[in-house]
Amino acid sequence: MSALKFEILAKCSRTNARAGMISTIHGSFDTPAFMPVGTRGSIRGLTPEQIKSTRSQIILANAYHLMLRPGPELVAELGGLHKFMGWDGPILTDSGGYQAFSMADINSVDDEGVTFRSIVDGSTVHLGPERAIEVQNLLGPDIIMAFDDCPPAVDIDGQDDESGNIKTRPVVNPADYAKRLQVAHDRTIKWLARCKDAHKRVEDQSLFGIIQGGTDFSLREKAVEAVCNIDLPGYAVGGVAVGEGPELIRKIVEHTAPLMPWAKPRYLMGVGYEKDIIAAVQAGVDMFDCVLPTRNGRNALAFCKSERLHLRNSQYKADPTVIEKGCSCLCCCGGFSRAYLRHLFASKEMLGPILVSIHNIHHFQSLLLDIRKAIREDSWPSLERDWPVLEATEARPVSTDTLT
């Protein structure tokens, strides 16, 4: 018996896109779905009511951060993450693998997991498959992620990492990198079986496996086979959006997603901009999370259907219009002008980041609503007409990290 029910309600006639619904004991959410990120059990500055106003149906939190503070035992004692943060809808947590491998001050990595220094109190912390699942069992979200070996992205060609998200990005030669990916692959499969064994709350929490493989297509294929051979309620594509650029992400996803089981939810971790999401939906992906709307919102960048607004720019100094005409978010409906928002950012007033975060999450949820409509009605051309930004060229997407 699974704690999760996935129904595919419509599929596209020309692409692999599908629209459906995922039900959990904390309610259901429509797919394709976008999950805003509440790293430490809070989507920065937003009340659950404000999150709901964005039409978000499921949110993501980070087991890594909540493990370090306030600790999963405490969250469990207080009734679990839903009650703790006042969000009664579905929640997904990632396992902490990505953060432990890419951001922590690592002491050692071996077949038992990773040992690192806590960013909170400097203590030594061990995270392996069993503890990662125990942490998520204690936190109590509806969907939990397997603990995988997720080696930090490296810079094969010696170019700078523009995303700024990778703590260390050593230049390595391709052969060494391939070897490290192979180790990661083997460990990930072994750890997945251990995660499944360690999972104690199958009746109300659904464990998703993660498909790694970096940019190596044949390794991705092997990972799909090995990971999906272990029967789980859903599967994710991990290890993208770690600095490899949107074109390569697109190719990886287009290659990998169709190989995954049709009847199970497919989750692309940490992606992305609007057009990255569209491409992945067309490859058959059902779930997304990204810090873009909130992190950029806090930095005064507002997403619109046809443009990006850098609200600190002087051109908005006396602009009486809202971020986007016709937008139904609390910020635009509240009548807050670009000039007022610019003033809030200039004055370092918290209300600026809050209002633009609300608008930006609402923007992504509008896109997902329109995507689901396009799948149901087979109307992709109208989606592209309504969303001129889908044609725009962007900087590379950012990955999920602490800076949410």
Added chain:
Amino acid sequence: MSALKFEILAKCSRTNARAGMISTIHGSFDTPAFMPVGTRGSIRGLTPEQIKSTRSQIILANAYHLMLRPGPELVAELGGLHKFMGWDGPILTDSGGYQAFSMADINSVDDEGVTFRSIVDGSTVHLGPERAIEVQNLLGPDIIMAFDDCPPAVDIDGQDDESGNIKTRPVVNPADYAKRLQVAHDRTIKWLARCKDAHKRVEDQSLFGIIQGGTDFSLREKAVEAVCNIDLPGYAVGGVAVGEGPELIRKIVEHTAPLMPWAKPRYLMGVGYEKDIIAAVQAGVDMFDCVLPTRNGRNALAFCKSERLHLRNSQYKADPTVIEKGCSCLCCCGGFSRAYLRHLFASKEMLGPILVSIHNIHHFQSLLLDIRKAIREDSWPSLERDWPVLEATEARPVSTDTLT
């Protein structure tokens, strides 16, 4: 004709307290009234909807800060302060006198006003009675304050200033201080006449005069006579809560308020804790503003009817209860536990300051609601029974400054 209508609807049989209503073109508010402080055109982190949820009916903004950024001409161009910040209820602005005299890097003070360096861009700014009124006419609040000579509080006895709010607090001898207060008094009266002459929006904005006089009772008496001799819609007691301690504030207010015209609103600027407000209400004061609920809220201090909670304390680490049982604020009704709030502060999450600010403003509005009820029903003993905190001994109240 006045833009403001003040009706006294009930008065206490044993004290000078009265309950009433003040009407402006942006709606009315019940008195005694408490105004939360939105220094830069935003109550830190709170949307207008959240401010309304605290039952606040009128808010305060600072002409000084809005003059320096974004500038009153811009706010006027954008339709005025109400539209700018999305608050459709009554607004009061102070003139900027207090900030200019106590916080600015002053170049000169003379009969024409004060010249200082802008904290925003370092430019030289002049503020005198005419410009202070012009700024407030441009901003467009319902109640505007006269520009007065408000010398910084000094330390007559050489003791340290515990409030930390006074930029410079030189030790002076009593004779010098008395001389400075006399100059301030004479200037304030002359400037008040100039303010009244400069005021161009009498049909929709109400100018209040300010009674100064420091801790000198006879100077306070002279100020009442001279200021209230100029016919205005309301009068304020200024120059308290600048470091003189709650007992002395209480004596000044008890001495001064009853001398002010009975039929006009009386506003005590920058006060205070609950029992300071009660004492002032009993002396006949109708309006209050203070940064206490928001500034303390941002620092994890929550106000309750019977205690103060320092939410960073480890005693709340696993406390599953809300700040105050039975409280109807968004924070307590949302079920956010003390443990969650502590976690938010520990994790530097904006949501902590926001939720506790909401609770604290709601707390002050609950007090004012109960005060109005006590006046109408002549039931002070029940008020004291319901608010044990009124018996508590507090540190001295803080004054209105930039740190809201």
